[in-house]
Amino acid sequence: MHPTFCEDSIILDYYHVIDATRQADNYLVAIKVVPKDTDEIRMARALTIPALLQLPRNHCVPILDVLPDPLNENMSLLTLEGLRFIHDQRVAHRDCAAANIMMDARSLFPGGHTTYKNRLHPRCHLSTHFPKDASTYVVGKMGRDKEVPELSSDVPYDAFKVDVFALGNLYDKEFLQKHHGLDFLQPLVDAMKDIQPARRPSAEHALTIFNALCSQLNSTLLRWRLRSRTESTPERVILNLCKQYSSIGSPLDTTTSVSVILS
Numbered sequence: 001m002h003p004t005f006c007e008d009s010i011i012l013d014y015y016h017v018i019d020a021t022r023q024a025d026n027y028l029v030a031i032k033v034v035p036k037d038t039d040e041i042r043m044a045r046a047l048t049i050p051a052l053l054q055l056p057r058n059h060c061v062p063i064l065d066v067l068p069d070p071l072n073e074n075m076s077l078l079t080l081e082g083l084r085f086i087h088d089q090r091v092a093h094r095d096c097a098a099a100n101i102m103m104d105a106r107s108l109f110p111g112g113h114t115t116y117k118n119r120l121h122p123r124c125h126l127s128t129h130f131p132k133d134a135s136t137y138v139v140g141k142m143g144r145d146k147e148v149p150e151l152s153s154d155v156p157y158d159a160f161k162v163d164v165f166a167l168g169n170l171y172d173k174e175f176l177q178k179h180h181g182l183d184f185l186q187p188l189v190d191a192m193k194d195i196q197p198a199r200r201p202s203a204e205h206a207l208t209i210f211n212a213l214c215s216q217l218n219s220t221l222l223r224w225r226l227r228s229r230t231e232s233t234p235e236r237v238i239l240n241l242c243k244q245y246s247s248i249g250s251p252l253d254t255t256t257s258v259s260v261i262l263s
Contacts, residue, residue: 084203092159096166097144161197168192
């Protein structure tokens, strides 16, 4: 069959709304992406409570469910949240490297998938747990990131501050150096990679900085694709055109949820 005769060949007029079928009963529904920070969902629910739906004058579309967007969370947010969590439990990772970043991909591949990224995976033979009130200073040149300035086999250093540097260095190498359009992360990376450990933010403070930087971004930028610094001009033109027709949001947009509504 020619692709133009398939439903998926139809270009959406509105990127944030698409039709779907509910698996439980084959009911036709519409899925709409809406911001979390507006009253749209609250008002729609208030107008479509069971009692109001019985009124013949009520023609509002009822919401069946509100779902979190599985593509909503992004690597920076998840890894910073993960680092803050293990630090709150007084555990230092001590090897925050790309090889240890994992993702639960079940929402993207419900049929099964074995590649995981975007979640901080503890390496138990390197990680260190500090009892309450114990010093977080350690020694040793362990971990993949050998650019941490204070690593030493003799002079104690703060393991938590090393985690912050290593994660900031990962953002620098994997994001800023490889992609255009992520310059807004530069202040965060600079702070996390400060050569003086005492001046680096804690994981909790770094997460606060990240959220503040994201809150200042233009929504148009959030929907645009990440552009590799190594792609050629023809590649850029083709990929930009593809993005215009297929974009439904960006992994950096942390303010959306998905509403499933009756069509």
